[in-house]
Amino acid sequence: MVIKIKGTKPSRRNFLKAAAAAPVAAMAGGQAFAxxxxxxxxxxxxxxxxxxxxxxxxxxxxxxxYEADVVRRDVPWLTADPVSSVNFTPLHELDxxxxxxxxxxxxxxxGIAEIDxxxxxxxxxxxxxxxxxxxxxxxxxxxxxxxxxxxECAANSGMExxxxxxxxxxxxxxxxxxxxxTGVPLRLILEEAGVKTxxxxxxxxxxxxxAMTRSIPMxxxxxxxxxxxxxxxxxxxxxxxxxxxxxxxGWEGNMWVKWLRRIEVGDQPWHHREETSKYxxxxxxxxxxxxxxxxxxxxxxxxxxxxxxxTHGPGHMVLTGVAWSGRGTIPRVDVTIDGGxxxxxxxxxxxxxxxxxxxxxxxxxxxxxxxxxxxxxxxxTGYVQPTKDMLREVRGENSIYHNNGxxxxxxxxEGIAENVEIS
Amino acid sequence: MSKFLKILAPAAGGxxxxxxxxxxxxxxxxxxxxxxxxxxxxxxxxSAQTVETPAAASAEDGFGLGRPALDPEIVAWDIDIRPDxxxxxxxxxxxxxxxxxxxxxxxxxxxDFGEGAGRWPVLAGGDGTLAGEDPNKTIGSxxxxxxxxxxxxxxxMPFGEAQSLSPDEVYAITAYLLNLNYIVEDDFVxxxxxxxxxxxxxxxxxxxxxxxxxxxxxxxxxVCMSDCKNEVEIVMRAAVxxxxxxxxxxxxxxxxxxxxxxxxxxxxxxMVAVSTDPAMIEAGExxxxxxxxxxxxxxxxxxxxxxxLNELVGRPIGGIEGFRxxxxxxxxxxxGEVWTVEAxxxxxxxxxxxxxxxxxxxxGLRDDADIEALLAYLTATGG
Numbered sequence: 001m002v003i004k005i006k007g008t009k010p011s012r013r014n015f016l017k018a019a020a021a022a023p024v025a026a027m028a029g030g031q032a033f034a035x036x037x038x039x040x041x042x043x044x045x046x047x048x049x050x051x052x053x054x055x056x057x058x059x060x061x062x063x064x065x066y067e068a069d070v071v072r073r074d075v076p077w078l079t080a081d082p083v084s085s086v087n088f089t090p091l092h093e094l095d096x097x098x099x100x101x102x103x104x105x106x107x108x109x110x111g112i113a114e115i116d117x118x119x120x121x122x123x124x125x126x127x128x129x130x131x132x133x134x135x136x137x138x139x140x141x142x143x144x145x146x147x148x149x150x151x152e153c154a155a156n157s158g159m160e161x162x163x164x165x166x167x168x169x170x171x172x173x174x175x176x177x178x179x180x181x182t183g184v185p186l187r188l189i190l191e192e193a194g195v196k197t198x199x200x201x202x203x204x205x206x207x208x209x210x211a212m213t214r215s216i217p218m219x220x221x222x223x224x225x226x227x228x229x230x231x232x233x234x235x236x237x238x239x240x241x242x243x244x245x246x247x248x249x250g251w252e253g254n255m256w257v258k259w260l261r262r263i264e265v266g267d268q269p270w271h272h273r274e275e276t277s278k279y280x281x282x283x284x285x286x287x288x289x290x291x292x293x294x295x296x297x298x299x300x301x302x303x304x305x306x307x308x309x310x311t312h313g314p315g316h317m318v319l320t321g322v323a324w325s326g327r328g329t330i331p332r333v334d335v336t337i338d339g340g341x342x343x344x345x346x347x348x349x350x351x352x353x354x355x356x357x358x359x360x361x362x363x364x365x366x367x368x369x370x371x372x373x374x375x376x377x378x379x380x381t382g383y384v385q386p387t388k389d390m391l392r393e394v395r396g397e398n399s400i401y402h403n404n405g406x407x408x409x410x411x412x413x414e415g416i417a418e419n420v421e422i423s
Numbered sequence: 424m425s426k427f428l429k430i431l432a433p434a435a436g437g438x439x440x441x442x443x444x445x446x447x448x449x450x451x452x453x454x455x456x457x458x459x460x461x462x463x464x465x466x467x468x469x470s471a472q473t474v475e476t477p478a479a480a481s482a483e484d485g486f487g488l489g490r491p492a493l494d495p496e497i498v499a500w501d502i503d504i505r506p507d508x509x510x511x512x513x514x515x516x517x518x519x520x521x522x523x524x525x526x527x528x529x530x531x532x533x534x535d536f537g538e539g540a541g542r543w544p545v546l547a548g549g550d551g552t553l554a555g556e557d558p559n560k561t562i563g564s565x566x567x568x569x570x571x572x573x574x575x576x577x578x579x580m581p582f583g584e585a586q587s588l589s590p591d592e593v594y595a596i597t598a599y600l601l602n603l604n605y606i607v608e609d610d611f612v613x614x615x616x617x618x619x620x621x622x623x624x625x626x627x628x629x630x631x632x633x634x635x636x637x638x639x640x641x642x643x644x645x646v647c648m649s650d651c652k653n654e655v656e657i658v659m660r661a662a663v664x665x666x667x668x669x670x671x672x673x674x675x676x677x678x679x680x681x682x683x684x685x686x687x688x689x690x691x692x693x694m695v696a697v698s699t700d701p702a703m704i705e706a707g708e709x710x711x712x713x714x715x716x717x718x719x720x721x722x723x724x725x726x727x728x729x730x731x732l733n734e735l736v737g738r739p740i741g742g743i744e745g746f747r748x749x750x751x752x753x754x755x756x757x758x759g760e761v762w763t764v765e766a767x768x769x770x771x772x773x774x775x776x777x778x779x780x781x782x783x784x785x786x787g788l789r790d791d792a793d794i795e796a797l798l799a800y801l802t803a804t805g806g
Contacts, residue, residue, distance in 0.1 A: 276567050
């Protein structure tokens with residue numbers, strides 16, 4: 001493989017940090033041999049000798065102090081104010097398919113609404129037989145279901161339309177999370193009010209100071225939408241819509257209205273701000289697509305990546321990443337380490353659920369030469385994740401939303417990774 | 424609704440009967456793992472999550488949950504407006520009243536004329552830019568329906584004091600926004616009765632999602648697995664821009680960054696790097712004399728009539744807080760654009776051509792060597 005490198009070399013700061021934390025060991029033919037006895041073994045550690053905290057010290061458990069870097073992060077220059085902004089899930093620190101509740105990315109339009117569930121109501125009005133009001137207690141008495149779904153912001157990777165810009169999958173792909181929701185099928189709540197035959201659309205509305213609204217067609221509302229109050233078994237976090245949010249599986253995250261307080265039934269869409277001024281996809285000819293709800297199949301290698309360089313040197317290594325599709329499951333992900341000259345099928349591992357994140361691995365012997373890493377998702381409809389250039393041919397560079405193009409990481413001889421685009 | 428069914432078709436099969444089936448199957452494993460992978464991917468029935476069979480059932484006569492909503496409750500919450508005018512309250516407001524309210528309550532973020540302060544949304548202008556390189560999507564240039572303006576101002580503005588405006592105030596602000604966008608005259612009065620008379624210029628430029636027809640066939644099918652390319656070339660690199668936030672405290676990257684400094688003698692350089700040649704830096708200092716009246720660079724540099732120029736290469740265009748940029752810079756900033764070496768070179772060569780409407784009254788540097796030297800000096804001095 002010929003890799004032509006142009007310009008400056010990638011930043012080493014993440015690499016140095018990671019390398020500093022790695023144990024010192026001499027490498028020989030890929031296997032490590034210790035020259036001196038490891039102090040971590042021969043010296044008694046304090047945690048081996050002394051007692052730790054009792055059971056009442058941590059009534060709500062938090063991660064180890066050594067995981068303090070594993071946090072959501074934002075890109076301050078993206079938005080005018082943190083109250084109407086976004087931060088990003090640290091995908092490079094996670095494994096499996098479930099996103100821990102405290103690491104699910106946030107996107108607010110008027111900050112986090114802190115709602116007293118005792119004062120929260122859900123109203124159903126519009127083209128229904130009987131407009132209804134529910135308390136949280138009422139909602140808990142409907143039959144519930146459990147489903148794992150990804151939620152991806154339509155603007156995920158939106159900063160990359162004009163080229164490689166942000167160094168780290170947290171920033172390029174972190175506007176996504178994948179959790180198990182417990183909630184009531186929206187169908188049951190709408191049936192309780194009785195949708196009139198003229199009711200073709202719903203307008204969910206949030207209780208926060210942005211009063212978020214989106215128009216959703218009745219077919220989707222009656223199909224798989226949930227009115228959810230639990231994520232990963234516990235109450236929704238305030239930043240994810242406590243006490244109740246809408247779940248719109250496979251469709252863009254903006255539609256999953258948080259702090260859900262009202263659902264109106266109507267006979268046509270409302271064309272509100274978030275489906276006209278925003279979340280419409282401007283094409284090169286100046287025309288714009290509207291109602292681009294479904295999230296196209298997408299994948300990204302999370303390790304190695306710019307925030308997670310290779311620190312162990314040549315030898316056996318694990319490459320891993322995540323893939324998802326708003327149209328079904330991900331039966332297959334292809335991986336290349338040479339910039340797309342040759343591909344292999346990655347090993348899928350973990351539950352393969354409809355409209356959920358999937359985990360893939362590819363293990364190989366790294367010979368220490370530069371790598372150009374890519375992953376390519378195939379979804380259950382036969383759709384194959386396109387390259388960024390294939391997308392640009394159809395959409396130009398100004399559509400902001402729905403950038404599901406193949407991501408490339410360049411890894412140099414030292415294991416440092418960088419966000420690049422290749423020919 | 425046919426469009427909707429087409430979109431769902433890949434997942435649900437497109438007919439009512441298949442939709443029902445898909446609903447039952449919704450959480451079952453519908454993975455179709457290709458033969459070579461079957462042996463590796465061990466998905467056994469034991470690893471499958473429990474499936475609802477059937478899904479939560481409807482109740483014939485309902486569950487008897489909730490209570491009827493009262494009319495005053497519905498009136499209090501049902502504030503949405505539609506393009507056909509449904510939901511509009513009785514009221515009216517004129518352009519001049521709107522201007523007064525706007526300047527008092529909105530201009531701090533959006534500017535007196537909707538030009539946008541800092542990174543806040545621009546509300547006016549942008550005509551004819553949608554098909555260009557830097558589309559400016561404003562109410563006038565982009566929004567398809569007037570009802571959206573009324574609805575959004577009424578439900579979410581002013582930012583931090585939502586739903587505090589009276590119907591007359593919202594009508595007046597909406598009238599002023601139309602006037603700023605040259606859609607109505609100065610004497611226009613917007614009311615629930617004149618609302619339907621106003622057409623937004625960009626309405627016809629929206630069309631329904633056509634990915635199912637345009638993209639799905641193009642992006643589906645067989646893929647190449649081996650010997651797919653002869654040569655691979657890196658054509659774009661994030662490190663050149665270096666706009667990624669620092670994620671690790673306490674790092675001292677400067678020495679290491681310097682150690683991996685660019686190969687300035689490489690004639691093949693496509694992503695141009697800034698020169699670190701001392702002679703070039705010295706020459707750049709001379710060029711910078713012409714800029715000094717308006718710009719500062721180096722430690723403690725502050726904004727003058729132009730923004731300070733520290734850490735210029737790689738910083739967001741129009742990104743210095745507290746500096747009042749020309750609209751073109753604010754647009755670039757909104758679009759997430761960044762000062763690359765290429766962008767700076769084009770701007771310095773011909774500022775008004777590169778950034779039409781810039782307030783910078785400088786005709787540009789004719790000699791490419793001067794530009795290269797200036798950038799070398801700015802980078803050496805301001806980082």
